[in-house]
Amino acid sequence: MADTTYRANGAQWVLSLPAILLFLGLLVVPIVLTGLLSFNTFDALAGTQSTYTISSYVDVLSDPFYYEMFARTAIMSLGVTVICVVVGVPETLILSRMRPAWQGGFFVVILGPLLISVVVRTLGWSLLLGRTGFINSSLLALGIIDQPAQLMFTMAGVVIALTHVMMPFMVISVWGTLQKVDGQIAHAARSLGAGPITTFMRIVLPQLMPGILSGGIIVFTLSASAFATPAMIGGRGVKVVTTAIYDEFLSSMNWPLGASIAVLLLLAIVFVVIGSNRLIEKKFKQVFV
Numbered sequence: 001m002a003d004t005t006y007r008a009n010g011a012q013w014v015l016s017l018p019a020i021l022l023f024l025g026l027l028v029v030p031i032v033l034t035g036l037l038s039f040n041t042f043d044a045l046a047g048t049q050s051t052y053t054i055s056s057y058v059d060v061l062s063d064p065f066y067y068e069m070f071a072r073t074a075i076m077s078l079g080v081t082v083i084c085v086v087v088g089v090p091e092t093l094i095l096s097r098m099r100p101a102w103q104g105g106f107f108v109v110i111l112g113p114l115l116i117s118v119v120v121r122t123l124g125w126s127l128l129l130g131r132t133g134f135i136n137s138s139l140l141a142l143g144i145i146d147q148p149a150q151l152m153f154t155m156a157g158v159v160i161a162l163t164h165v166m167m168p169f170m171v172i173s174v175w176g177t178l179q180k181v182d183g184q185i186a187h188a189a190r191s192l193g194a195g196p197i198t199t200f201m202r203i204v205l206p207q208l209m210p211g212i213l214s215g216g217i218i219v220f221t222l223s224a225s226a227f228a229t230p231a232m233i234g235g236r237g238v239k240v241v242t243t244a245i246y247d248e249f250l251s252s253m254n255w256p257l258g259a260s261i262a263v264l265l266l267l268a269i270v271f272v273v274i275g276s277n278r279l280i281e282k283k284f285k286q287v288f289v
Contacts, residue, residue: 038259056260088170153237177211
């Protein structure tokens with residue numbers, strides 16, 4: 001019996017080895033190398049040196065420009081998250097009430113942004129948000145605005161484009177939680193005289209909160225680390241952390257400074273994820289039992 005168990009465990013490790021190697025090679029090793037690079041010294045003439053220092057972190061943490069940039073990134077990510085919650089939760093509730101045949105089609109529409117290349121999707125939004133794009137043309141035709149609105153190279157344009165691709169993550173998270181909601185409780189509340197709004201706020205919404213918070217974590221962290229959309233839609237007008245990292249690596253060629261910004265962004269995201277997970281587990285522990 002012990003020999004059989006040993007063989008089974010050995011087979012599991014052998015089968016897991018490719019996945020472990022991919023995890024180490026594509027995630028752990030690059031993170032470690034980036035962390036080491038952030039401690040290298042940089043000389044404007046000689047470039048990156050093999051000596052080590054914390055000057056890059058000192059430069060970032062002592063410059064108000066980087067604090068403003070991190071704050072801008074947080075505001076952008078929070079804006080995308082709030083919109084995804086406000087739009088995604090009702091969208092999921094409506095989807096749950098559809099017939100199964102309709103649900104499949106609408107799920108394809110919702111998940112569509114994830115099936116399209118990020119470059120193609122972002123270029124499409126740049127055409128829609130341009131001064132002669134579909135959005136401005138429609139608003140002008142309806143008489144809502146008198147002149148084309150500036151949506152490209154603005155925070156509003158970046159938030160709109162990011163919301164489009166982040167919405168599926170919110171819908172999927174809320175959908176998973178919605179499957180565990182006991183509909184009989186809501187029906188009982190309605191039969192006892194509670195109105196639709198009261199039933200939703202006091203019965204349905206608290207049961208959906210774990211999914212909403214989980215989806216919010218996913219949307220916030222992915223928005224904070226997004227690069228293509230802020231770079232192409234925001235341009236130089238919306239400087240966020242990821243575009244600053246790109247500039248330091250490829251424009252200024254100050255790799256240690258870019259690596260230190262990347263490490264600080266990673267630490268901030270890890271802090272948000274761990275803190276949010278502990279909050280969810282503490283407040284909604286009974287839901288996960």
